[in-house]
Amino acid sequence: MKKVEAIIRPEKLTETIKGLNVIGVTGFTVSQVVGRGKQKDTKGVYRGKNYNVTLHPKVKLEIVLSDFMVERTIKTIVNSAQTGEDGDGKIYVYPIFEAYNIRTGKADLDIDELVNQEESLSWN
Known part of the structure; x- marks a missing residue:
C-alpha cells in the first residue's frame, strides 16, 4: 500500500476528482491548506491597506x-491539476505498512475495491 499526497490549486480540485473517478479512485481525504513554494507573492487589500x-x-x-494504482493515480493528478505555472503543487508518495478499519477493528488488507482486480485491469 502507498499513500499519495497531492498539494494542488483549489480551482483544480473538481477536475482532479473527476479524473480520479474515471480511473476508479473514489476514496480520499481533502483538506484546505496554505503554503509557500516558488509561487510569487501577491498583493492584497484589507480595509484599505495593502499587504x-x-x-x-x-x-x-x-x-x-494499492501499489499497482500509484503510477496511474499520479499521472491522473498531474494531467488534471497542471497549468504549467509556478504554484501548481507537489505530489508525495509514502509507504503504508498497516491500515485498520475502525468499525471492525481488523486489519484492512484490501485498501481499495480494485485490489482483487489487479490482474484483470489493463491500463493503457
Missing part, C-alpha cells in the same frame, strides 16, 4: 491505495 500574500491557499488530497 503581501506570502502563503497561498492550496488543497491537499490524501489517497491510500
Whole structure:
C-alpha cells in the first residue's frame, strides 16, 4: 500500500476528482491548506491597506491505495491539476505498512475495491 499526497490549486480540485473517478479512485481525504513554494507573492487589500500574500491557499488530497494504482493515480493528478505555472503543487508518495478499519477493528488488507482486480485491469 502507498499513500499519495497531492498539494494542488483549489480551482483544480473538481477536475482532479473527476479524473480520479474515471480511473476508479473514489476514496480520499481533502483538506484546505496554505503554503509557500516558488509561487510569487501577491498583493492584497484589507480595509484599505495593502499587504503581501506570502502563503497561498492550496488543497491537499490524501489517497491510500494499492501499489499497482500509484503510477496511474499520479499521472491522473498531474494531467488534471497542471497549468504549467509556478504554484501548481507537489505530489508525495509514502509507504503504508498497516491500515485498520475502525468499525471492525481488523486489519484492512484490501485498501481499495480494485485490489482483487489487479490482474484483470489493463491500463493503457
